[in-house]
Amino acid sequence: MWADLEPVGRDPRGGYRRFAWTDTDADLRAWFDAEAARRGLSTTVDRAGNQWAWWGSPGRTHQGVVAGSHLDSVPSGGAFDGPLGVVSAFAAVDLLHERGHTPSRPIGIAHFGDEEGARFGVACAGSRLLTGALPVDRALALTDAGGVSLGAALAHQGRPVPAPDPDALERVGTFVELHVEQGRALVHDDAPIGVATEIWPHGRWRVTLAGEANHAGTTPLADRHDPMLELAALVADARAAAARHGVLATVGKVEVDPNGVNAIPSEVRAWLDCRGADPDAVAAVLADLARFAPVGESWTAATVFDPALAARLSGVLGNAPLLPTGAGHDAGILSAAGIPTAMLFVRNRTGVSHSPAEHADTADCHAGVVALADVLAELTR
Numbered sequence: 001m002w003a004d005l006e007p008v009g010r011d012p013r014g015g016y017r018r019f020a021w022t023d024t025d026a027d028l029r030a031w032f033d034a035e036a037a038r039r040g041l042s043t044t045v046d047r048a049g050n051q052w053a054w055w056g057s058p059g060r061t062h063q064g065v066v067a068g069s070h071l072d073s074v075p076s077g078g079a080f081d082g083p084l085g086v087v088s089a090f091a092a093v094d095l096l097h098e099r100g101h102t103p104s105r106p107i108g109i110a111h112f113g114d115e116e117g118a119r120f121g122v123a124c125a126g127s128r129l130l131t132g133a134l135p136v137d138r139a140l141a142l143t144d145a146g147g148v149s150l151g152a153a154l155a156h157q158g159r160p161v162p163a164p165d166p167d168a169l170e171r172v173g174t175f176v177e178l179h180v181e182q183g184r185a186l187v188h189d190d191a192p193i194g195v196a197t198e199i200w201p202h203g204r205w206r207v208t209l210a211g212e213a214n215h216a217g218t219t220p221l222a223d224r225h226d227p228m229l230e231l232a233a234l235v236a237d238a239r240a241a242a243a244r245h246g247v248l249a250t251v252g253k254v255e256v257d258p259n260g261v262n263a264i265p266s267e268v269r270a271w272l273d274c275r276g277a278d279p280d281a282v283a284a285v286l287a288d289l290a291r292f293a294p295v296g297e298s299w300t301a302a303t304v305f306d307p308a309l310a311a312r313l314s315g316v317l318g319n320a321p322l323l324p325t326g327a328g329h330d331a332g333i334l335s336a337a338g339i340p341t342a343m344l345f346v347r348n349r350t351g352v353s354h355s356p357a358e359h360a361d362t363a364d365c366h367a368g369v370v371a372l373a374d375v376l377a378e379l380t381r
């Protein structure tokens with residue numbers, strides 16, 4: 001499966017560029033369908049555009065246990081963030097077949113679209129559309145860097161207008177997302193697999209800094225209205241405020257107009273990502289940055305995964321460590337929608353993620369497949 005995915009959506013700058021509702025995305029969807037067909041699993045696409053493969057026939061009174069994740073990436077993203085969860089789900093189904101397991105409930109594999117929000121700016125757009133957390137009108141109006149709306153991108157791919165899909169959600173009795181760890185807690189715990197307890201609250205804000213375009217060679221310093229200086233202040237202030245309040249803040253995306261080496265910018269737009277265990281501390285950082293007039297683009301409250309389920313899965317996996325995460329996931333959206341949800345993390349020796357250097361050892365990936373199979377077997381005994 002990795003060999004088939006390896007060439008899909010290579011980023012010329014390294015790693016992967018797998019954005020939602022592109023031809024690359026269509027290739028990933030075809031890959032998912034082919035893997036499901038290879039195993040004789042039936043496939044459906046929900047009204048929000050997410051893909052499902054089923055072993056058995058789920059229904060309202062016969063809910064399934066679903067494993068899955070996403071296949072899209074950030075720009076220059078790594079190979080594991082997302083695909084590891086989908087590949088491991090297919091491999092876990094193979095392992096259950098090898099073991100002769102007969103599930104008491106249907107087992108599903110899900111592929112959620114547009115998890116990273118790299119193209120249209122809203123993370124977990126596929127799962128949020130599914131649950132209704134992202135209103136359809138708002139989603140359709142989102143635009144990418146080229147000015148293409150989400151609605152136009154869907155139409156270009158021959159996809160229908162999305163909608164929430166409560167029927168699809170009702171088929172899911174339990175959801176388990178396996179994901180590469182985005183940190184080094186499991187390295188410190190000396191364990192290949194961990195179980196998530198919660199996702200920290202997190203948000204994104206946009207800052208627009210206005211200036212006056214002018215010639216870099218003829219405009220005296222005193223006469224300049226240079227928004228790049230404000231950007232520098234924003235970055236430094238965000239870092240200092242985050243340290244003060246014990247959270248994380250990042251300015252990772254900037255747009256500069258006109259973006260010329262010999263022009264003072266007319267406008268700079270920057271995006272701030274802020275998250276931490278305590279939502280009040282995140283709010284305090286934003287209050288400290290009020291002079292930059294940040295405009296909220298998304299906010300996700302803390303997601304606490306079903307504690308009894310997490311404890312049970314930890315026990316099944318030989319008392320695997322329990323850990324929180326600062327990264328958002330589709331599992332958080334499903335959990336917030338009331339579905340009993342758990343996450344398994346696979347050790348990442350460097351902790352690097354959202355980078356071509358993202359890596360999990362093959363032995364740890366294999367341990368992840370076995371762990372996921374053990375969990376699916378436990379939940380479908």
Ligand SMILES: [Zn+2]
Nearest residue numbers: 081082115179
């Ligand atoms: Zn991910």
